[in-house]
Amino acid sequence: MNARNRELLGLVPASLLIVAGFGAVFLQERTQLDNLSLTYGAIFLGLCFAAHLIIRVRLPDADPYLLPIVAVLTSIGLVVIYRLNETLARDQAQWFVIGLIAFAATIILLRDYRVLERYRYLIAAASIVLLLLPRIPGIGQQANGAYLGISLGPVSFQPAEFAKIGIIIFLASYLRDTRALLVSRKRFGITLPRLKHIGPLLLVWGLAMLMLVFIRDLGSSLMFFGGFLAMLYVATDRLIFPVVGFGLFGIGAWFFASTVGHVGDRVSAWQHPFDPKLYEQIGGSYQIAQSLFAQADGGVWGQGFGQALVSVGDSPILPAAQTDLIYAVIVNELGLIGGIALLLVYVLLIERGFRVAVLARDSFSKLLATGLTTVVALQVFVIVGGVTKVIPLTGVTLPFVSYGGSSIVANFVILALLLLISDRARREARR
Amino acid sequence: MNKPIIRVFVVLLVLFGLLAYFTTRWTVIDRAALQDNPQNKRELLAQQRIARGSIVADTGTVLARSVRRGDGTYARRYPENGLFAQTVGYSFLNPGTAGLERFYNGQLTGRTAGFEGTLRKLQGKRQQGNDLQTALDPQAQQIALDQLAGRAGAVVALDPSSGRVKVMASIPSYDPNVLRSAKQTARLNSAPGAPLLNRTTAGLYPPGSTFKVVTAAAAIDSGLYEPTSTVNGDNGVEISGVPLNNDGGQSFGEVDLTTALTQSVNTVWAQVGERVGKRRISRYMERFGFGSPVPVDLPADERLASGLYCSPDGNRELVSPTDSCVDIGRASIGQDKLLATPLQMAMVASAVANRGILMRPGIATRTIDPEGRTAYENKPQRFSRVMSAASAEKLTAMMQRVVEEGTGTAAALSGIEVAGKTGTAEIDVINNIAQPWFIAFAPASDPQVAIAVTIEKTVGGFGGTDAAPIAKAVMESLLR
Numbered sequence: 001m002n003a004r005n006r007e008l009l010g011l012v013p014a015s016l017l018i019v020a021g022f023g024a025v026f027l028q029e030r031t032q033l034d035n036l037s038l039t040y041g042a043i044f045l046g047l048c049f050a051a052h053l054i055i056r057v058r059l060p061d062a063d064p065y066l067l068p069i070v071a072v073l074t075s076i077g078l079v080v081i082y083r084l085n086e087t088l089a090r091d092q093a094q095w096f097v098i099g100l101i102a103f104a105a106t107i108i109l110l111r112d113y114r115v116l117e118r119y120r121y122l123i124a125a126a127s128i129v130l131l132l133l134p135r136i137p138g139i140g141q142q143a144n145g146a147y148l149g150i151s152l153g154p155v156s157f158q159p160a161e162f163a164k165i166g167i168i169i170f171l172a173s174y175l176r177d178t179r180a181l182l183v184s185r186k187r188f189g190i191t192l193p194r195l196k197h198i199g200p201l202l203l204v205w206g207l208a209m210l211m212l213v214f215i216r217d218l219g220s221s222l223m224f225f226g227g228f229l230a231m232l233y234v235a236t237d238r239l240i241f242p243v244v245g246f247g248l249f250g251i252g253a254w255f256f257a258s259t260v261g262h263v264g265d266r267v268s269a270w271q272h273p274f275d276p277k278l279y280e281q282i283g284g285s286y287q288i289a290q291s292l293f294a295q296a297d298g299g300v301w302g303q304g305f306g307q308a309l310v311s312v313g314d315s316p317i318l319p320a321a322q323t324d325l326i327y328a329v330i331v332n333e334l335g336l337i338g339g340i341a342l343l344l345v346y347v348l349l350i351e352r353g354f355r356v357a358v359l360a361r362d363s364f365s366k367l368l369a370t371g372l373t374t375v376v377a378l379q380v381f382v383i384v385g386g387v388t389k390v391i392p393l394t395g396v397t398l399p400f401v402s403y404g405g406s407s408i409v410a411n412f413v414i415l416a417l418l419l420l421i422s423d424r425a426r427r428e429a430r431r
Numbered sequence: 432m433n434k435p436i437i438r439v440f441v442v443l444l445v446l447f448g449l450l451a452y453f454t455t456r457w458t459v460i461d462r463a464a465l466q467d468n469p470q471n472k473r474e475l476l477a478q479q480r481i482a483r484g485s486i487v488a489d490t491g492t493v494l495a496r497s498v499r500r501g502d503g504t505y506a507r508r509y510p511e512n513g514l515f516a517q518t519v520g521y522s523f524l525n526p527g528t529a530g531l532e533r534f535y536n537g538q539l540t541g542r543t544a545g546f547e548g549t550l551r552k553l554q555g556k557r558q559q560g561n562d563l564q565t566a567l568d569p570q571a572q573q574i575a576l577d578q579l580a581g582r583a584g585a586v587v588a589l590d591p592s593s594g595r596v597k598v599m600a601s602i603p604s605y606d607p608n609v610l611r612s613a614k615q616t617a618r619l620n621s622a623p624g625a626p627l628l629n630r631t632t633a634g635l636y637p638p639g640s641t642f643k644v645v646t647a648a649a650a651i652d653s654g655l656y657e658p659t660s661t662v663n664g665d666n667g668v669e670i671s672g673v674p675l676n677n678d679g680g681q682s683f684g685e686v687d688l689t690t691a692l693t694q695s696v697n698t699v700w701a702q703v704g705e706r707v708g709k710r711r712i713s714r715y716m717e718r719f720g721f722g723s724p725v726p727v728d729l730p731a732d733e734r735l736a737s738g739l740y741c742s743p744d745g746n747r748e749l750v751s752p753t754d755s756c757v758d759i760g761r762a763s764i765g766q767d768k769l770l771a772t773p774l775q776m777a778m779v780a781s782a783v784a785n786r787g788i789l790m791r792p793g794i795a796t797r798t799i800d801p802e803g804r805t806a807y808e809n810k811p812q813r814f815s816r817v818m819s820a821a822s823a824e825k826l827t828a829m830m831q832r833v834v835e836e837g838t839g840t841a842a843a844l845s846g847i848e849v850a851g852k853t854g855t856a857e858i859d860v861i862n863n864i865a866q867p868w869f870i871a872f873a874p875a876s877d878p879q880v881a882i883a884v885t886i887e888k889t890v891g892g893f894g895g896t897d898a899a900p901i902a903k904a905v906m907e908s909l910l911r
Contacts, residue, residue, distance in 0.1 A: 230439045233435050233438075233439065234432055234435040234436050234439060235432075237432070237434070237435050274468060274470055276470075279470055289470060292457050292465055293465055293466075293468070293470075293471045293473050294473070295454065295457040295458050295465075296457055296458060296461070296462045296465035296466050296471075297466070297473055298458050299458055299459070299462060300458060300459060317472075317473065317476055331454060331457075331458060335458060336454055336455055336458040336459060339451075339454045339458070340451055340454065343447055343450055343451055343454075346447070347444065347447055350440065350443060351440070354436055354437070354439070354440045357436045358433045358436055358437070363432065366432050366436065370436055370439065374439060374443065377443045377446075377447075378443075380447075380450075381443075381446045381447070381450065384450045384454075385446075385449070385450060385453075388450060388453035388454055388456075388457060389453060389457075390449055390450065390453050
């Protein structure tokens, strides 16, 4: 069977999942099943099929598993959001369609993605502007102390979701050029590059720190910086870079946690979620404590689909259930089994992403695939880790699953880029 | 470049392993601790969506019911207000649950497990609670509350043959309906006299002379004494090296035990207690239920153990009657370090009434599911055999004399034989503050009710004049 037919077959489980999921939610809400769940399933299958056709025509050699894996994640997200709030699910479905349009546009317009290298400084500058937009008075929005969103008229979006792609493209291109220079000079037995070569990288570190100060979001900066270090390590194969990098990041994070009130609050809420004072405090530990309580109620097998207690009457119990805490909702309803299964789907996605990086022939493609995959993986780690109290909780989305238009659209662009890289790599490998 | 890519993948796998471990930690390892966390209101919040079952008195009077609110949740109402306040308890999001509401929470919320629960869900039925049927008697309860007339104290009445609790009155009381407001809850929590406290099961008082019934049971059932055995009842007999006084400093000379109980002669019973000895007294106390939290269907933190409390290092703690800190002579007359809950003393009367067999007290009788079937039955259970039927009969005759011609005449009912025992525990001799008690059962030949009454710290109070009339009125109501 060729790659494209395998991909088509792979979409079947995702479609079954969404039909079963909607069916379960219907049973819960309406006592009897109507064929609307089948309709939703059919529409979803149709959209996935459209995406599949685009890949079949434009990228015949691309990795056959990436799209089905993403389809599974998206369907889980749609079903859980639908179960939480019908209106939000409709929005999310629209964003899913827009995401697919962005996906198609990326594939069609970027026939050869390597043209991106030409515009790397423009892309970098645009990304930094995007990152700083939320701090501009009038359009910037603050949520829980972090500046992540902007609103333009009726549309509000999170520019950081797009900035992360731009910065990865810039870094992949920059590191491709300088990787040899970075390791060429040795002093006292260790790799010590010249300042003019390391300068732009220090700039990235500074940018991550700036994000801590300006956006005030520990999670996003950890994600960016972690992605950057992974790329730096892959480019140079020198452990010293990530070690020093994490050291610097740690010092910076510690400094800001002890000086910027909002970051410090997040850290103490993480350390002492049940402290009565922090629990009562607005923006305190209530959310993380509720997340843990919800997971505890899930147990091994979960309380069953549609059973999660999200609100009583009009008052919410799980704040931001459809975005930050969606993993807690999934664990509550589907239990430890459901949570682990979801993590495994992400592991499969990441494995495919790194496979693309390994197969790619040129350094730029390798670095780009590594960066994109690492950032998606770290985003999962930052939000699931926050919800499960591995690290302080910050508000990033669970890729493809959480409610949020910018996140869905940006992640579909990442998917498109990975498929573009994989198509070229596999075609070249075949020759 | 491929090696470092694979290493990055491995590092990410380790991070995902960490996520899996932490998810396991919250869902399995720390699950119970998280669910018991007092800040975790999920259970209570979930219950707001359930039509909780009603709590009903024996006559069908509804003591607690749920009303549906506009947003689909349910709120608890107590139609009889404070009638059975501490016993029924409450169920609100804040301050939580107490009393029967808490003890029978699983039944009241109808956590129907297994096949039936799944079936209900598939049929789209809402989870519905089971009704709780109790043996409580609202009329007698009202009389008990009226008779206490605002004085802090407690009245407990039960059926000796089944242990069913009929009356459980505790003053000061409160109206559970006001606990809907956080402000009122805070006010009640710090109110003088602790109205939220169920004095019948969690109030510890020196039982005074009512405890002589326990001493007498040990003395007669062990075969060491007969009701006709005589003991020197002079004032000022030395007990543990210190002279003990009788009430009013009266000397009785050589008296038999029946007279000694009728006139509540301290010196006689202290000597009897010393001779029976710590070990035997200890054994009988245990059979009566002393030494462990009073066994009734209320939450564990609302029940205290009666017994001897010593404070070796400043902290009051329950000790065995055989402990060296115990003056067994004075303990035998219900003084020294002896403390008892009113329900415990009602159990003492109940054991004598039921021919030596103590039944475990029970407030609820059964629960009824929404289809009208019995979901759970709280069957009468024997707690222990305290003494032989013959010993119980002898003790009954002695206690009848107390009411006929002794200190308890105020409890006499016309045409019904009452067996009882007064108690007036000294709290503060200098200021003449005492704790009046009365325990009784009736009719003596075929007991239907056993009762304990106590009033907190009364100036110049006497069991016979303050507590006995309350017992009389409540028994009269229950025997009507």
